[in-house]
Amino acid sequence: MQHFDVAIIGLGPAGAALARQLAGKKSVLALDKKQQRGTGGFMKPCGGLLAPDAQRSFIRMGITMPKHVMADPQIFSVQTLDVQTGVARNYQRSYLNIDRHAFDLWMKSLIPASVTVHHDALCRKIWRENGLWHLSYVVEGVTRHATATYLVGGDGANSMVRRQLYPTHEIRKYVALQQWFKDTHPSPFYSCVFDNHTTDCYAWSISKDGFFIFGGAFAMKEGREHFEALKTRLVPFDFRFGEPVKNEKCTVLCPSRWKDFVCGKENAFLIGEAAGFISASSLEGISYALDSAEILAGVLHQAPENANAVYERKTLGLRIKLMGKVVKNRCLTTPWIRSAIMKSGVSHIRVTQDDVTEARA
Numbered sequence: 001m002q003h004f005d006v007a008i009i010g011l012g013p014a015g016a017a018l019a020r021q022l023a024g025k026k027s028v029l030a031l032d033k034k035q036q037r038g039t040g041g042f043m044k045p046c047g048g049l050l051a052p053d054a055q056r057s058f059i060r061m062g063i064t065m066p067k068h069v070m071a072d073p074q075i076f077s078v079q080t081l082d083v084q085t086g087v088a089r090n091y092q093r094s095y096l097n098i099d100r101h102a103f104d105l106w107m108k109s110l111i112p113a114s115v116t117v118h119h120d121a122l123c124r125k126i127w128r129e130n131g132l133w134h135l136s137y138v139v140e141g142v143t144r145h146a147t148a149t150y151l152v153g154g155d156g157a158n159s160m161v162r163r164q165l166y167p168t169h170e171i172r173k174y175v176a177l178q179q180w181f182k183d184t185h186p187s188p189f190y191s192c193v194f195d196n197h198t199t200d201c202y203a204w205s206i207s208k209d210g211f212f213i214f215g216g217a218f219a220m221k222e223g224r225e226h227f228e229a230l231k232t233r234l235v236p237f238d239f240r241f242g243e244p245v246k247n248e249k250c251t252v253l254c255p256s257r258w259k260d261f262v263c264g265k266e267n268a269f270l271i272g273e274a275a276g277f278i279s280a281s282s283l284e285g286i287s288y289a290l291d292s293a294e295i296l297a298g299v300l301h302q303a304p305e306n307a308n309a310v311y312e313r314k315t316l317g318l319r320i321k322l323m324g325k326v327v328k329n330r331c332l333t334t335p336w337i338r339s340a341i342m343k344s345g346v347s348h349i350r351v352t353q354d355d356v357t358e359a360r361a
């Protein structure tokens with residue numbers, strides 16, 4: 001059985017960024033259930049919009065993004081629609097439109113060879129014994145064991161590490177549903193849709209590489225019915241669906257309280273969505289995944305006695321920022337507040353040309 005300084009479970013943006021930053025300084029085992037090649041295996045359902053805060057992380061890391069990760073086209077605004085009032089507003093946004101799966105594989109490809117990476121590997125069990133973390137995982141059908149001084153859960157919304165550390169911890173979650181359609185709209189656009197009849201969270205659409213992606217976060221119970229009902233309610237607003245070419249579904253966390261953010265204990269750490277680090281107002285999570293990985297890398301480089309307490313303290317700013325998103329979520333999902341904000345026209349950019357935006361508004 002091999003021993004490592006750090007074992008990372010999950011190589012989404014959080015785990016991959018951490019593995020890259022620890023390489024050469026610690027012995028690292030990194031496990032991920034995605035395949036690195038081919039078209040099969042796990043793919044994270046995602047809108048694939050890279051927010052300015054995530055772009056700032058790449059600036060700090062000195063990393064530039066290759067062209068094959070980018071999607072087409074780049075869009076500079078989000079049309080926000082309140083289905084109940086019919087009010088539509090157009091807000092400037094500086095997202096990068098990316099191919100999420102290509103992004104994940106590219107991030108993994110940046111991990112130096114000194115890290116022991118297993119792709120297409122599933123961690124099945126973790127436990128603590130004699131002051132060490134033990135892992136049992138399956139690679140190419142073979143079950144293996146390893147031990148580690150530090151364990152990191154970068155394993156996303158359904159994190160097994162979080163469940164192991166906090167078995168009774170409950171966090172608000174939704175089922176995220178996305179469908180891909182051949183895009184038949186006159187021009188590509190991003191949208192953000194609020195409709196309390198079908199969800200107390202929100203829905204979105206993204207034009208990407210000739211496809212129109214429509215998704216939303218819905219209550220776990222009857223999520224699919226509400227998704228279909230929302231599609232019907234959007235037809236009068238000129239949303240064009242047709243036959244879906246791809247269906248996606250996963251859990252998405254939506255923190256609502258301070259205690260929803262959990263950093264870990266006993267030399268086990270949570271980063272990214274596993275820690276509840278995702279914006280409750282936009283469900284944007286890549287930037288928090290990158291930021292928490294960067295903070296944890298700094299802590300593990302120092303390897304202080306009380307590493308958990310130090311990580312908790314250093315993520316305070318990030319958690320306060322995320323609490324701000326919880327407040328924003330409450331405002332945006334409360335119909336009268338949302339309506340007042342949108343009707344005020346603050347930050348709305350009026351489209352002067354006679355185009356599709358005017359037609360929708």
Ligand SMILES: Cc1cc2nc3c(=O)[nH]c(=O)nc-3n(C[C@H](O)[C@H](O)[C@H](O)COP(=O)(O)OP(=O)(O)OC[C@H]3O[C@@H](n4cnc5c(N)ncnc54)[C@H](O)[C@@H]3O)c2cc1C
Nearest residue numbers: 010012013014033046047048049123155156272273285286
């Ligand atoms: C539908 C949807 C749309 C979204 N759109 C956006 C967006 O446009 N922009 C944005 O910034 N955020 C978006 N988010 C949020 C974003 O996807 C997440 O916050 C982000 O991916 C979190 O990164 P992570 O590395 O923490 O976890 P993940 O990206 O979820 O990665 C976790 C990884 O862990 C691996 N894993 C899990 N369990 C195991 C195991 N037992 N063994 C081995 N490997 C395991 C999986 O392979 C997975 O890749 C969206 C989320 C959803 C659901």
